[in-house]
Amino acid sequence: MSAPGSAVSGVPHLDVDPFDMTFFADPYPTHERLREAGPVVYLDKWKVYGVARYAEVHAVLNDPATFCSSRGVGLSDFKKETPWRPPSLILEADPPAHTRTRAVLSKVLSPTVMKQVRDRFAAAAEERVDALIDKRSFDAITDLAEAYPLSIFPDALGLKAEGREHLIPYASVVFNAFGPPNQLRQEAIERSMPHQAYVAEQCQRDNLAPGGFGACIHAQVDEGAITAAEAPLLVRSLLSAGLDTTVNGIGAAVYCLARFPDQWQRLRNDLSLGRGAFEEAVRFESPVQTFFRTTTREVELSGAHIGEGEKVLMFLAAANRDPRRWDSPDSYDITRRTSGHVGFGSGIHMCVGQLVARLEGEVMLTALARRIAKIEITGEPKRRFNNTLRGLDSLPVTITPA
Amino acid sequence: MPAITFIHPDGKSDRVETSGGESAMQAATRLGLDGILAECGGNAMCATCHVYVDESWVARLPAVADDEDALLDGTAAERLPNSRLSCQIHITPELDGLVLRLPERQV
Ligand code: HEM
Ligand code: FES
Numbered sequence: 001m002s003a004p005g006s007a008v009s010g011v012p013h014l015d016v017d018p019f020d021m022t023f024f025a026d027p028y029p030t031h032e033r034l035r036e037a038g039p040v041v042y043l044d045k046w047k048v049y050g051v052a053r054y055a056e057v058h059a060v061l062n063d064p065a066t067f068c069s070s071r072g073v074g075l076s077d078f079k080k081e082t083p084w085r086p087p088s089l090i091l092e093a094d095p096p097a098h099t100r101t102r103a104v105l106s107k108v109l110s111p112t113v114m115k116q117v118r119d120r121f122a123a124a125a126e127e128r129v130d131a132l133i134d135k136r137s138f139d140a141i142t143d144l145a146e147a148y149p150l151s152i153f154p155d156a157l158g159l160k161a162e163g164r165e166h167l168i169p170y171a172s173v174v175f176n177a178f179g180p181p182n183q184l185r186q187e188a189i190e191r192s193m194p195h196q197a198y199v200a201e202q203c204q205r206d207n208l209a210p211g212g213f214g215a216c217i218h219a220q221v222d223e224g225a226i227t228a229a230e231a232p233l234l235v236r237s238l239l240s241a242g243l244d245t246t247v248n249g250i251g252a253a254v255y256c257l258a259r260f261p262d263q264w265q266r267l268r269n270d271l272s273l274g275r276g277a278f279e280e281a282v283r284f285e286s287p288v289q290t291f292f293r294t295t296t297r298e299v300e301l302s303g304a305h306i307g308e309g310e311k312v313l314m315f316l317a318a319a320n321r322d323p324r325r326w327d328s329p330d331s332y333d334i335t336r337r338t339s340g341h342v343g344f345g346s347g348i349h350m351c352v353g354q355l356v357a358r359l360e361g362e363v364m365l366t367a368l369a370r371r372i373a374k375i376e377i378t379g380e381p382k383r384r385f386n387n388t389l390r391g392l393d394s395l396p397v398t399i400t401p402a
Numbered sequence: 403m404p405a406i407t408f409i410h411p412d413g414k415s416d417r418v419e420t421s422g423g424e425s426a427m428q429a430a431t432r433l434g435l436d437g438i439l440a441e442c443g444g445n446a447m448c449a450t451c452h453v454y455v456d457e458s459w460v461a462r463l464p465a466v467a468d469d470e471d472a473l474l475d476g477t478a479a480e481r482l483p484n485s486r487l488s489c490q491i492h493i494t495p496e497l498d499g500l501v502l503r504l505p506e507r508q509v
Contacts, residue, residue: 106469111449111476275509279441339431339440350445358441362509 158212179387
């Protein structure tokens with residue numbers, strides 16, 4: 001027997017910690033090192049395999065029988081450690097259990113449902129632009145990237161007005177908890193009790209307004225699709241993954257458009273590019289940077305031998321800029337053909353809320369471009385540190401109305 | 403290799419040589435064809451790879467699966483009896499000559 005990832009199998013070992021502050025401050029040189037070292041690498045710091053090229057990330061995502069999710073999609077192996085919260089019934093599940101819960105959320109967040117909420121989401125985006133034009137100078141993270149999703153998503157879910165301030169902190173715990181037991185994760189979990197209590201309460205049927213996504217999930221109990229005990233946990237998935245992700249997605253798009261004025265001009269000249277501008281920002285910034293899988297058997301991946309029960313870290317962000325797959329990967333191009341990027345994952349776990357995210361991104365960027373001539377960054381952007389999510393804490397800007 | 407034809411709303415057409423085992427959507431996006439967006443990359447989740455299958459071919463395609471059926475209700479352009487998702491049409495030798503019409507819009 002050789003040690004995991006030993007030189008015997010030809011897997012290069014890298015002394016890289018993709019969860020520390022210096023990495024988060026500028027991950028790109030390390031992403032390149034990871035990609036160029038080989039198709040599969042081994043990270044000694046956390047004793048995990050890593051894949052950073054597009055082909056291998058895509059392959060791992062699309063072989064859920066070998067690279068499973070039920071042992072956790074973070075570093076912690078649920079077979080060896082007790083999860084910090086009851087596991088997700090969708091994200092941290094494998095077929096056939098996943099197939100059933102996934103069908104429920106797909107129905108609740110389907111293209112047909114998006115047609116119904118579209119006008120409401122678009123009207124809220126216009127209102128947000130009204131408020132920003134009044135201000136002229138503002139923080140594009142709090143006043144735009146957070147304020148807009150907060151103005152629609154909790155209502156769309158059917159949440160009560162009280163307690164919503166727990167939503168972003170709760171999501172931040174969830175995404176920190178996928179990381180290794182570093183300070184970010186430990187502190188997040190230690191402080192999570194009040195947020196967990198709020199979320200558990202709001203997932204109950206009685207606390208969700210009729211007609212919202214939450215109530216629609218509970219209605220599936222009556223259809224026999226899920227049990228009454230499962231419904232609150234599926235609502236929890238939307239509370240965990242549905243808000244902070246789009247905050248970082250919209251934040252990424254605004255940051256890109258403010259940094260690359262030529263792309264902003266292109267968007268202003270053709271408002272139909274709003275949806276593409278958002279999608280390209282999800283590729284370019286990859287708000288969800290990484291996820292893990294666990295091997296269910298020994299497997300050969302691009303020549304590397306991986307044993308059973310090993311964690312494999314997928315660098316979605318590095319795959320989204322792999323020059324083997326993308327032309328000029330480091331340029332933000334709103335007319336790029338982004339189909340196939342892995343910012344929302346790929347395969348059976350590919351983001352079930354992707355249509356919600358795109359709708360929010362599209363209507364918000366289109367409303368901004370229609371009424372604002374110029375966005376200038378007026379202060380040093382500050383980064384927000386999280387083990388999984390990439391985004392800013394603050395982005396001071398001044399706008400010029402059209 | 404089987405070839406398929408996409409007809410754009412303005413009547414122009416593109417003949418595409420497919421390569422082994424790909425879907426009609428993959429063939430279209432590989433060639434950078436306008437009119438197929440495929441936002442979910444072929445995972446049957448977005449309904450932005452909508453096509454109308456030429457009447458003479460409808461019966462020759464495998465039946466619509468339940469998830470495809472549900473997604474087709476959400477297409478941006480009107481759903482017609484010959485509507486399909488092109489990422490769910492896998493091109494086999496029997497489909498050589500298939501004709502697909504592109505809708506006015508995908509979102
Ligand atoms: C820009 C915004 C978003 C990004 C970048 C994003 C990213 C992702 C990624 C990468 C995955 C795959 C996880 C895996 O393979 O293990 C995923 C899954 C998921 N996302 Fe999103 N997401 C976003 C928005 C949303 C929204 C708005 C919702 C809910 C309304 C949502 C709910 C979920 C759920 C429930 C899953 C688990 C699906 C499954 O395991 O089958 N996400 N997301
Ligand atoms: S590419 Fe998304 S449904 Fe076909």
